[in-house]
Amino acid sequence: MNLHLEPRVDAPRWFSPVMTLAAVVFALIVSGIILWFVGGDPVRAFVHIAEVAFGSIGAISDTLVKATPLILTGLGVSLAFRMRLWNIGAEGQFLLGAWGASAIVLFPILPAGTPGVIVIPAMMVAGALAGGAWGFIPGILRARLGVNEIITSLMLNYIALSWIQYWVFGPWSEGGFQETKTFPPEAWLPRLTDFAAQFPILGGLTVHLGLIFGIVLAAIMWVALERTRWGYEIKLIGDNPRAARYAGIDIARKILIVFVISGALAGLGGMSEVTGVVHRLQDRISPGYGFTAIIIAYLARFGPFRVIIASILFGGLILAGREIQPSGIPAMVQGIVLFSIIGSDVLVRYRIRFERHLVTT
């Protein structure tokens, strides 16, 4: 008995998105089964997740807060993956971005009392630069020396964590605790709840400006990818680098640029988390956003607006997942989702037939 794959030639346009959706549903079902196996109650768990994530305005706001770093990091990862550049270092780039932004107020680089209009953009620049620098390293190693970027970008994740830990436990430590002092108010990204005085309905909604960054950047990225020469070149390199070289594209330069931008986006993610949510630097600032971003990028099939949708979905999952026992469930679900997406991808590209005879074509 033989499994036989035949390229699928005539798939309608809706086939791929529907299969992706089916993959997610399948993953949730499998996760539910495993949860039941380990003694939990899947139905109650999913209902609970839905409630906690989307059950009220407050819940949605919290979900969006969790989604914001995912959107930014997800955009960065999607961009790199489109070019088949495996940026597994988004986690580290996120952390460096958080560090860079914090440095503005914690060194401090700008003196205390500087108005928010200057501080916030400075933190944005710092976060993007720091993340971009962290993306530059694997980028240039790959572009110039052909070194496998998976390993290099991944190792930099661990190095980034140690870096942050040094600062948070050392020079920036607040009273010997494992976090820095709280940022001054000018360094806080504006949140909806800040306007509760004028609009009481906004009270308690912690959605912050970072979300706007994410949406705007997604739009910019969409235009760049779909409508510019730059986007065409990325498409070409991702499909066949040799043809791209032939067409006169400088691949090494593109690799570098894309890795830096990818890192900068993740760095902005880190900045937005640190200035929009926690308002201080901690070493536990990322519960694996950089890795979740990888799943999101695949789920979204690297499309910027789809990244936003997928991020909201996972934001809800992470939010609710904090309360689920056992605590490894969200991570496991992510793995199952990714496998399901890969599987659905196979079904989109090929028809599967089972054949009796061994010798086939």
Added chain:
Amino acid sequence: MTSLASAPIPALEARGIVKAFPGIVANDHVDFDVRVGEIHALLGENGAGKSTLVNILSGMYRPDAGQILLDGAPVTFRSPREAIAAGVGMVHQHFTLVPSQTVTENILLGLKRPRFLLRSKRSEAEIGALAEQFGLRVDPGAKIWQLSVGEQQRVEILKMLYRGARILILDEPTAVLAPQEVEELERTMRTMILSGHSIVFISHKLTEVLAVADRITVMRRGKVTAAAIPAAGTSKADLTSRMVGRAVIEMPERPPFQPGPVVLSVKDIHADGDRGLPALRGVSLDVRAGEIVGIAAVAGNGQTELAQVITAMRACRGSVTIGGVEVANGSSGHAIALGVAHVPEDRTGVGSAPNLSVTDNLIMKRYKEAPVAHGWFMDDPAARTIAEDLRTSFSITTPSIDTQVRLLSGGNLQRLILAREIDAGPKVMVAAQPTRGLDVGAIEAIHRILFERRAEGTAILLISEDLDELLAVADRVDVMYEGRIAGSFPAATADIHEIGLLMTGGG
């Protein structure tokens, strides 16, 4: 042609073979047989069904209907391994060798003995003896990547002989050989049939077929059009008509040779190949506007690297100028801007982006300029218009311009590549093996396009392994051997034997 071909029961026979693939019947009730001690040629153009038939005979495919008989008894081969065990071995057109391993290791691959421990010295001696017996000169300890194409082919043949194959199927064995190597292969074949082997060889080259075969079978569009006719009783014209259904292959009318000034000038180029060894050792040549210069060379003598140097895909020392402007070591974008078109050997490798659409592939050279792009932004409708135009004018068969290029047939992919390259109105065209693997219709179309370009004043460098094509199409033929130009001949007066000699280093 004497042989021991008189045994009444064929060594291998196929009766009523039918094999269909989606959209095409590759073998339509085909009968075929080969006798002990015979060389039987299987002739037909690309797409006729020859490879399918021999893949069935050698166990790679299973027929939808029909029978295979070995020494008169029906057999079924469920895999190539079973066929080989029964004595039917095939040497494919594309060698199945592991480059980083030695000749001996390759020959031992897949066998049952030695069972566990490999004793290389002993095996090497055995293989050396076998090679001697059949006059196949090869070093059992050499690594495959070190060997020439001819030597690699000998390894493939040895592989089959070592496994006790009595019936050998050779698929286009001379496609990659120079005339002298072809003669050596012919000698080897005759040695083999003297010891009772049988040989089936596939070719589309009439001269060789008539020189070597005892009997010839011709196929066309899946059917047998000439069944096992004795070679003595036929002629090139007769075979041709059975191959293509027409009396003679018409060469398009070639306009008179009125070359303009020198457009492409290559001076003293030295360049290294992928492995760091020198590939070009001082090559110089000129091509004029409206001239077709052919490069005749056996695979691996620097012609691929020459094409890459001219299209700025490989670094070199020396000078390459287009209309006086230096192009060498620059960017390929610069070369394109100066009017260089490249039809690469590797259509799916360098030549196209398989998962992108026909449109995306067609605009690959023009995506930076108007009307396809304005500044940073691309104009989608303009790109589609261009794609539609090219599709019509070059007769590219495709369901739509949004179809992914990997779904196109070989001939259509080549048309697409040509369309893209020519559309820019190039001053210089470098075409490497442009008609390889295509059917006669597509080949004619491409030759016609080359002549059209020539009439328009393009300087064309045509690299081809097919000497017949070069002599028919080119105005002048330069022979490359080991990275140098070994000789240069006007096509009208060129002597194929002299060229063949130079291609392999003699003369």
Added chain:
Amino acid sequence: MDWTTILAAGVTSGTILLFAAIGEIFAERSGVLNLGVEGMMLIGAVAGFAVTASTGNPWLGVAMAMLAGGALSLLHGVMTIHLRADQVVSGLALTFLGTGLARVLGEGLSSAGSIATLPVWTIPGLSDLPILGEIFFTRQSVLAYVGYLLVPAALFWIERTRPGLHLRAVGENPAAADALGIGVYVTRYAYVFVGGLLAGLAGATITLAVSPGWFGDQTVNGKGWIAIGLVIFAQWSPLRAALGAFLFGAIFRLILDIQGPVTLLGFVNPFTAGRSETFFLEMLPYLMVIFVVILGSRTAARKRLGAPAALGKPYVRGERGS
């Protein structure tokens, strides 16, 4: 800082990397890249620990750890071999899945405290050899000795036996192997599975020999990825992989030891335990991997060697001819 102690400890913890790296070498030489080593190691670690804690038999723990790693690897195998999924993505998915599963299964295990561990041996006679005896043959876990035997066995298997010849052929030119009747799919599944078994063993080595106990994600903490980097450095040779593994093992020990003394090389030691500067020490292994991978890439480029030619590409049997 006593160098012999450091090197001996290097061997102990290097054994973890050795198993994982050799397992990955087998998989990659058959043409399949498996980035899920970290996940498989975690599963092996938690399975080994859990089984040992509940049965009291560490050998059973080792066996279950290996099976767990192997089982997980088969998922990757099906995805990449039969379903032709991208090997990089599938490997990443395996890492996520393995990490998550390990977390789930490891809930409540960390309080299990101390459990039966594997025996530690000193080989009489060999342990009296100067220097080498102290490092390799004195008070090493039984698994370290398994590692010593594994290296030459793997080397012999790959280079000198028929199965090894077939393995190499499948990884270099699967079409050639297929044409000669070698089962490409079967071979790849087999060696991916072997990779999984060894990765599981590597995980068990952590929780049952080197640092007994289950510490959640921290248990493996990137060693799987280091092993993958080691494979590149080792240029797919088991011997070089072993050397690299022991080197890294020594580095892990060195990091701890440097935190001890008051002065270092004549200066006041900035890396004493408890100071935040020690975090820079923790960067060391990961920096080394980057360095080592760069070295490996340059050697490959220079010698025009490198990865098995078919690594990372799914095998599809022939095109149809005519």
